[in-house]
Amino acid sequence: AQSVTQLDSQVPVFEEAPVELRCNYSSSVSVYLFWYVQYPNQGLQLLLKYLSGSTLVESINGFEAEFNKSQTSFHLRKPSVHISDTAEYFCAVQLYGQNFVFGPGTRLSVLP
Amino acid sequence: DAGVIQSPRHEVTEMGQEVTLRCKPISGHNSLFWYRQTMMRGLELLIYFNNNVPIDDSGMPEDRFSAKMPNASFSTLKIQPSEPRDSAVYFCASSQRGSPLHFGNGTRLTVT
Numbered sequence: 059a060q061s062v063t064q065l066d067s068q069v070p071v072f073e074e075a076p077v078e079l080r081c082n083y084s085s086s087v088s089v090y091l092f093w094y095v096q097y098p099n100q101g102l103q104l105l106l107k108y109l110s111g112s113t114l115v116e117s118i119n120g121f122e123a124e125f126n127k128s129q130t131s132f133h134l135r136k137p138s139v140h141i142s143d144t145a146e147y148f149c150a151v152q153l154y155g156q157n158f159v160f161g162p163g164t165r166l167s168v169l170p
Numbered sequence: 171d172a173g174v175i176q177s178p179r180h181e182v183t184e185m186g187q188e189v190t191l192r193c194k195p196i197s198g199h200n201s202l203f204w205y206r207q208t209m210m211r212g213l214e215l216l217i218y219f220n221n222n223v224p225i226d227d228s229g230m231p232e233d234r235f236s237a238k239m240p241n242a243s244f245s246t247l248k249i250q251p252s253e254p255r256d257s258a259v260y261f262c263a264s265s266q267r268g269s270p271l272h273f274g275n276g277t278r279l280t281v282t
């Protein structure tokens with residue numbers, strides 16, 4: 059069975075500092091990988107995805123994630139965060155055509 | 171496209187009452203998911219459908235919960251009778267094979 063681990067439940071960071079949100083998954087077969095962001099009182103929104111091809115994927119607002127098959131990881135990074143990045147971030151995996159499995163989420167708090 | 175549409179946005183009801191949550195998936199999406207989100211338990215999958223057929227309902231808490239998808243453009247999640255511990259935000263999401271999940275804005279349910 060697939061599972062997703064996000065070791066950090068909360069990550070406080072100062073504005074303009076770099077951040078890494080960790081995600082590890084377990085699966086014996088290939089999967090699709092996703093990061094979702096949830097702002098307060100809103101639904102989850104897709105941030106970026108890895109389906110195939112280049113292992114480094116980027117979002118339009120400066121986040122990037124790298125698929126590492128050997129370490130079964132898909133960590134999310136941003137070199138310089140803004141106050142507006144404060145949100146909860148969820149890593150998710152999907153076995154081809156099957157259910158999505160979400161991690162427990164990491165609450166990113168960007169401090170002034 | 172209007173995205174995934176959920177109604178109502180907020181629901182406040184008394185214990186013992188029946189509650190019905192509604193969802194209209196994105197047109198053309200063949201998979202539909204119901205999630206529940208609470209502070210204590212995070213994001214939990216309740217049930218998902220492929221081509222209107224329930225595939226996995228192992229996340230449905232108990233017999234008080236039921237979900238239907240009578241056609242490709244509509245689904246309901248019903249709780250009867252409701253209890254205070256059912257208070258949560260309920261999300262509906264849809265996807266097409268090989269594509270990410272698209273979430274609605276959720277229904278915030280409060281059972282007093």
